[in-house]
Amino acid sequence: MAFVTTTDKAELEKYQAEVDSKEGYPEDLARHIYVGGGIHAPKELGQAKHYAEIIQHPDKTEYALPQSVKAEVTAKLTAVEALPVDWVKEEVMMEDK
Amino acid sequence: MGLMSIVSGKFSPLKIPGCTLWLEADRGITLVDGKVSAWADQSGNGRHAIQGAVDNRPTYATNQLNGYPAMQSAEGKGLQIVDTGIVSLTALTMILVFKANDVTTNQVILGTNTTGVAQILNNTMRVYLDTGIGGDFAYTSTATSILVLVFDGAQVGNENRYKAFLNGEQKALSFTGTVPDTFPTKTDLYIGAYTGLYDYCFTGLIVVPFLSFPSVLTSSRRQQIERHYSSKYAIALA
Numbered sequence: 001m002a003f004v005t006t007t008d009k010a011e012l013e014k015y016q017a018e019v020d021s022k023e024g025y026p027e028d029l030a031r032h033i034y035v036g037g038g039i040h041a042p043k044e045l046g047q048a049k050h051y052a053e054i055i056q057h058p059d060k061t062e063y064a065l066p067q068s069v070k071a072e073v074t075a076k077l078t079a080v081e082a083l084p085v086d087w088v089k090e091e092v093m094m095e096d097k
Numbered sequence: 098m099g100l101m102s103i104v105s106g107k108f109s110p111l112k113i114p115g116c117t118l119w120l121e122a123d124r125g126i127t128l129v130d131g132k133v134s135a136w137a138d139q140s141g142n143g144r145h146a147i148q149g150a151v152d153n154r155p156t157y158a159t160n161q162l163n164g165y166p167a168m169q170s171a172e173g174k175g176l177q178i179v180d181t182g183i184v185s186l187t188a189l190t191m192i193l194v195f196k197a198n199d200v201t202t203n204q205v206i207l208g209t210n211t212t213g214v215a216q217i218l219n220n221t222m223r224v225y226l227d228t229g230i231g232g233d234f235a236y237t238s239t240a241t242s243i244l245v246l247v248f249d250g251a252q253v254g255n256e257n258r259y260k261a262f263l264n265g266e267q268k269a270l271s272f273t274g275t276v277p278d279t280f281p282t283k284t285d286l287y288i289g290a291y292t293g294l295y296d297y298c299f300t301g302l303i304v305v306p307f308l309s310f311p312s313v314l315t316s317s318r319r320q321q322i323e324r325h326y327s328s329k330y331a332i333a334l335a
Contacts, residue, residue: 040127
């Protein structure tokens, strides 16, 4: 999985749409099954709409990352907030290797 | 006749006036591939707990506690209730039923963006109103537990304003800070987690993460609820 690091929102959205399409997002609501009695929430409320979520570094750089590594990378971004931005990008890109 | 109609028949929290939020693991669950994407509020107020991120969805486990299903929470998993509307109340009663896998690590059963409303840490149950304000009591059990938190802003003094009952027994809270006379604003809530990053997640089974009333329930009402969940989930009351 390649990461995209860019500040161009149009580029990010294009990438997001491409990956979502490939991975089958937004989720097909027919796969959401109601269990148990009582009131149920509208299925759309818990629907996954993206494979990847865009996160923003304090320097406003945005990253589209797979959900599975989002928390880890977000923590890393926070931890190295004071370091040069290029170093942060390098660290993020290393996840791809 | 009015009282009889309340105490007779099958128990439901809705028979107690003012139920603002009621989540229960054998009702209102939406599953995707065995994971919980939504847990519906049974109070009728629409405060549903949801999880739209696939990797953060908790597992739904059947036949867990006394034969009933439960949400299996783990690291990185949890649900969010957006805009609970439970803000600045002068009185509140909250009920939680859960079973921890261990009681040493930092785990939030019910949390907000800023703090854990109920969290376990180093054999301690920490019940918070807000950052720096709350109370601790010893908690060493990995058995299924009923925790009732009662906030009464009309009273004077920490121990009168905020009380905790574990399995029917009032616990002496070791307070930090001064309990205010209104419950601090809580908008978004997290089930089995803390903050949108799903940190300090609860590891164990949750069956009733949040049942709340905007009032101080009378002892008889509270005991009625405790007896119901004691019977349902085979929990020994003190």
